[in-house]
Amino acid sequence: MSQVSADTIRDRVRAAGVVGAGGAGFPTYVKLAAKVDIFLINAAECEPMLKVDQQLMPQQAPRLIRGILYGMTATGATQGIIALKEKYQPAIEALTLLLPPQIRLHILPDVYPAGDEVITIWLATGRRVPPAALPTSVGVVVNNVQTVLNIARAVEQQYPVTRRTLTVNGAVRHPLTVTVPLGISLREVLALAGGATVDDPGFINGGPMMGGLITSLDTPVTKTTGGLLVLPKAHPLIQRRMQDDRTVLTIARTVCEHCRLCTDLCPRHIIGHELSPHLLVRAVNYQNVATPSTLLSALTCSECNVCESVACPVGISPMRVNRLLKAELRASGARYEGPLREADEMARYRLTPVKRLISKLGLRDWYQPAPMEEMSTEPSQVVLPLRQHIGAPATPCVRQGERVSRGQCIADVPLGALGVSLHASIDGVIASVTDQAITVVRG
Ligand code: SF4
Ligand code: SF4
Incomplete structure (x- = not known):
């Protein structure tokens, strides 16, 4: 078990602005305040086009294990489970070498929606969460891979969430999985993948099953952006949306x-x-x-x-x-x-x-591996929405014209209110502060 106290873990996770990266954006420090016996990592990633967690696991296996141990300390869990699929062999190999006795792997079937947390819990533990109840009602807290990696960074380096790893897949020249600064536009993310290969593309934020339609590529990447799926606008998945x-x-x-x-x-x-x-x-x-x-x-x-x-x-x-x-x-x-x-x-x-x-889903022609690539992304500006999480929006604590550095808190939530702080994702100058977002211009 880790040497850091449960209170310190929760305080650092809150201060670092960690939220559920799987999509819901629930503040993680609140989840870490629950008392449970199982700390479950949802690494199913069952949306077919997304390739993030399965590549982060082998790449950052030691940090993932440490993050789980922090989560177990905070929640009092005696058992950690990483629920993942057999096809994620590099992850299984990397993690198996490092597993302490209190953490085990659970191999999920390659089905959808193995990553719906209620279904993940049932498949990995046999426990069934009652309707409208939380996983804690059956003694389980669930977090996804990126969230746990962010927990480890917050606890060890006290480093806030300023980056997001996401997959760009479908009708693009170079499908890839890449880590970008929060607040970068989806237009710039699309450019990293070489742009669309179809004349009239449509865009989905996330996977083909649960992702929402993107109406503007100026939309910024947030802490919960699932991925960027590009398809011809005539594709049924776009038309239905x-x-x-x-x-x-x-x-x-x-x-x-x-x-x-x-x-x-x-x-x-x-x-x-x-x-x-x-x-x-x-x-x-x-x-x-x-x-x-x-x-x-x-x-x-x-x-x-x-x-x-x-x-x-x-x-x-x-x-x-x-x-x-x-x-x-x-x-x-x-x-x-x-x-x-x-x-x-x-x-x-x-x-x-x-x-x-x-x-x-008619995705055979668009299904691509999307390997992880290191790319330098230096957007000229980032737009950081004040509401990237469930709870109260963050309140700006900077003014227009102020110089900020990456990692600096630019908006906070009063102690006691549900919510987390927001941090600059690049070095620069505050270009605008509205009741919706803070814009930082590089410089
Ligand atoms: S989306 Fe449909 S299948 Fe899924 S939980 Fe709701 S009713 Fe059931
Ligand atoms: S036809 Fe009606 S009952 Fe049958 S699957 Fe569709 S919505 Fe459900």
Whole structure:
């Protein structure tokens, strides 16, 4: 176990602005305040086009192990588990040599969504998180690889989060995985990959299943940017994301065959959650057929996208229907409370093999290795949004015209409030401070 105290670990992680790098952006120091028996590393990386964690693990294996030990000290966990896939052989080899007795590897099947933390916990420990509950309810804290590497840097060097590693993949000249300063634009990231190879490209922030549509390449890279996926605009993955809510609801209302395939393949449903997407689609068609509990169960949808991209034979998106329901329910302050039911006996076999997923998504022509490359990236300016995490936005503590250096705190969150600080990712001068973002110009 590490020699640093649990309090010091949490304080340094908070001061370094570490948040969940897997997408949610939950402040990590809060997770490290939980008391659990298992500290689980979600290294599944099951979105087919993303290649970050699987390459960081062999590259930084000693730091990853140290980060896990800090996490275990902070949470009191007696067991560390790194859940990863058999195909990540370089990672398995590098980590196996270094594993202390209290940390083990768990080999996950190559299925989607093995990286949905509720499913990762179930596959790696056999424990099932009840609907709407946190992993801590079953004695587990989950973090992804980049987050744990950031924990180690924060504790050992007290160095804040100023970089992000991401994959640029799909219709680009040189698919790659690269580490860039936070706040660099996606346009510059695309240029690092040699630009798009198609005339009319569309862009997804993250993987093909859960990534969102990018409407402007001026969007800056944040602590939670998943990756940059480039596809022809005519590709179904782009077209589906361009559908407006009205179209989504109209399709759901007109063509549902009530086959319930979406429910039979829903990862949350098969492990015993009430969530049944076919009933929610039915509910938007015939509002009187849904019980209040059925409607509220939309809040437990992980938006994994299996129901839309894998299950539905007629092009309905139960996920988007759920997202709309969730927005309404959250606005009214509603909460879901329901029991954990029996898991489907065939649950393990209902998860989608990644190879099949790549075909199903029409990605065979765009699937590339995207090797890790060291590149010097010196953007002339960076735009750092004040809200890159769940909780209160950071409050600027610098003024326009002030000189800052990389790693310097430029926005903070009051002690006691949920949130983390933000740091300059390059040396330069503060060009502007708004209620949304701070811009730093190199110089
Ligand atoms: S997106 Fe669909 S498949 Fe995934 S959890 Fe939600 S309802 Fe289930
Ligand atoms: S899979 Fe599609 S058609 Fe079948 S019940 Fe679900 S939404 Fe309806």
